[in-house]
Amino acid sequence: MDLLKASLSEIATAVRSKKVSALEATQFFMNRAKKLNPKINAFISFDESAQDQARKIDEQVSRGEDPGPLAGVPWGIKDMFCTKGLRTTAASKILENFVPPYDATAVALLKKNGAVILGKLNQDEFAMGSSSENSHFGAVKNPWNLNCVAGGSSGGSAAAQALRMVAASTGTDTGGSIRQPASFCGVVGAKPTYGRISRYGIIAYASSLDQAGPLTNSVEDAALSLEIMCGKDIKDGTSSSLPVPSWKKNLNPSMRGRKIGVLKEYFQDGGLHPEVQAATEKALSELKQQGAEIVEVSVPLTKYAIPMYYLIAASEASSNLSRYDGVRFGFRSEFKSLAHINLSEFYSKTRGEGFGAEVKRRIMLGTYCLSAGYYEAFYNKAGQVRRMLRDEFSLAFEKCDVILSPVTAAPAFKLNERISDPLQMYLNDIFTVATNLAGLPGMSVPFATSKERLPIGIQLMANHFQEQKMLDAALALEGISGLKGLVADVL
Numbered sequence: 463m464d465l466l467k468a469s470l471s472e473i474a475t476a477v478r479s480k481k482v483s484a485l486e487a488t489q490f491f492m493n494r495a496k497k498l499n500p501k502i503n504a505f506i507s508f509d510e511s512a513q514d515q516a517r518k519i520d521e522q523v524s525r526g527e528d529p530g531p532l533a534g535v536p537w538g539i540k541d542m543f544c545t546k547g548l549r550t551t552a553a554s555k556i557l558e559n560f561v562p563p564y565d566a567t568a569v570a571l572l573k574k575n576g577a578v579i580l581g582k583l584n585q586d587e588f589a590m591g592s593s594s595e596n597s598h599f600g601a602v603k604n605p606w607n608l609n610c611v612a613g614g615s616s617g618g619s620a621a622a623q624a625l626r627m628v629a630a631s632t633g634t635d636t637g638g639s640i641r642q643p644a645s646f647c648g649v650v651g652a653k654p655t656y657g658r659i660s661r662y663g664i665i666a667y668a669s670s671l672d673q674a675g676p677l678t679n680s681v682e683d684a685a686l687s688l689e690i691m692c693g694k695d696i697k698d699g700t701s702s703s704l705p706v707p708s709w710k711k712n713l714n715p716s717m718r719g720r721k722i723g724v725l726k727e728y729f730q731d732g733g734l735h736p737e738v739q740a741a742t743e744k745a746l747s748e749l750k751q752q753g754a755e756i757v758e759v760s761v762p763l764t765k766y767a768i769p770m771y772y773l774i775a776a777s778e779a780s781s782n783l784s785r786y787d788g789v790r791f792g793f794r795s796e797f798k799s800l801a802h803i804n805l806s807e808f809y810s811k812t813r814g815e816g817f818g819a820e821v822k823r824r825i826m827l828g829t830y831c832l833s834a835g836y837y838e839a840f841y842n843k844a845g846q847v848r849r850m851l852r853d854e855f856s857l858a859f860e861k862c863d864v865i866l867s868p869v870t871a872a873p874a875f876k877l878n879e880r881i882s883d884p885l886q887m888y889l890n891d892i893f894t895v896a897t898n899l900a901g902l903p904g905m906s907v908p909f910a911t912s913k914e915r916l917p918i919g920i921q922l923m924a925n926h927f928q929e930q931k932m933l934d935a936a937l938a939l940e941g942i943s944g945l946k947g948l949v950a951d952v953l
């Protein structure tokens with residue numbers, strides 16, 4: 463079996479029928495990951511228990527038990543997910559030595575279904591960023607061009623996936639962090655409707671926006687992974703109790719009679735890179751040729767999506783990150799003696815040294831927006847406009863099944879190009895943040911390659927709980943692009 467090309471189901475079937483052992487699969491991916499990592503910096507930590515996990519799966523198979531639909535499939539986990547006994551840093555110095563005593567529900571579900579965990583993947587610190595350069599462990603590099611960013615914040619997940627250092631990986635998406643790196647690295651990245659995947663055990667960034675999801679080499683693998691990761695969890699009060707459909711089995715690439723929405727506002731200002739524009743137009747015309755109807759829709763409030771998002775995300779982050787105080791867990795600054803400092807000095811020194819610049823910027827912005835006198839004018843107001851945005855999307859989805867757009871205005875940019883200009887970096891999220899504000903499912907599917915050999919993804923969004931429609935359209939685009947199972951080869 464060619465493990466570089468195999469789907470998740472193919473690997474699991476081979477393991478269940480003893481054609482390949484979980485140990486062989488694990489060693490194949492682990493060797494690749496360890497060999498390639500020094501050049502790409504996708505992993506923060508490797509899980510040295512991976513071989514033991516694999517042996518347990520093989521023993522289950524030998525005993526005639528079924529380890530599940532991910533039997534022996536090696537996964538990489540973004541370092542935002544708590545993993546029992548395995549260091550979880552959120553790419554921050556403040557959690558540099560944090561070893562969680564429990565698994566995030568999403569990780570527990572993967573393990574329960576037979577997955578083997580290879581290690582923890584690099585990212586922007588606390589998932590704040592669009593390039594994976596804001597990491598205490600150094601920037602992730604783009605596997606198609608080592609001078610370019612991998613995209614953020616799940617850059618390690620996307621880069622590892624593009625190089626097949628793992629068979630699948632997890633990411634989190636607060637404002638585009640699964641879709642952007644997926645687009646920059648040429649892999650499939652999907653987030654379901656807010657609430658589908660439990661947030662329990664995922665380090666909180668902005669709780670009303672955070673949603674996890676898989677990064678994979680195909681739409682079929684994304685559908686299967688979503689099925690496994692989604693579901694009601696009593697440990698997360700916002701998790702949805704709607705049943706999880708059999709997305710993979712029901713995949714249907716036929717676009718006959720499907721309505722593909724084009725958001726007027728996303729094409730008004732120009733500013734699209736010509737190759738991204740061409741890819742988007744090609745996607746639309748090919749879907750039309752396959753029988754889809756292209757309809758123009760309008761969501762006027764998307765023009766405020768960036769300010770709305772950065773206000774809400776920073777506010778919630780400032781509150782969520784207040785728990786890192788050097789007292790209960792994580793990093794604590796060196797103090798000669800605690801007898802001569804007051805509590806405020808204690809906090810300031812620890813938090814000043816433990817957090818990176820971007821995280822501090824967000825905490826300051828968020829604390830300001832939540833403070834007495836400003837809360838009503840900023841956080842509350844943004845919440846009201848957010849509700850209106852959600853209603854506008856509901857109206858738009860009365861006219862179409864999915865909305866198709868670019869993921870980012872241009873392919874991957876150069877390392878260090880935007881890091882000193884936060885506003886430029888924030889603008890990279892122009893097409894992705896509205897999805898999270900409205901709680902909608904969204905994904906990126908590789909569709910084209912630029913002249914400079916950089917991948918270009920297409921974004922699809924669907925109405926709440928309509929993941930099937932999104933996955934179907936993605937499958938159609940994957941068929942047209944001929945890029946299924948793309949593996950990066952620059953190294």
Ligand code: GLN
Nearest residue numbers: 589590591636637638639
């Ligand atoms: N780039 C956005 C931010 O920095 C989105 C990040 C994310 O989705 N986690 O907040």
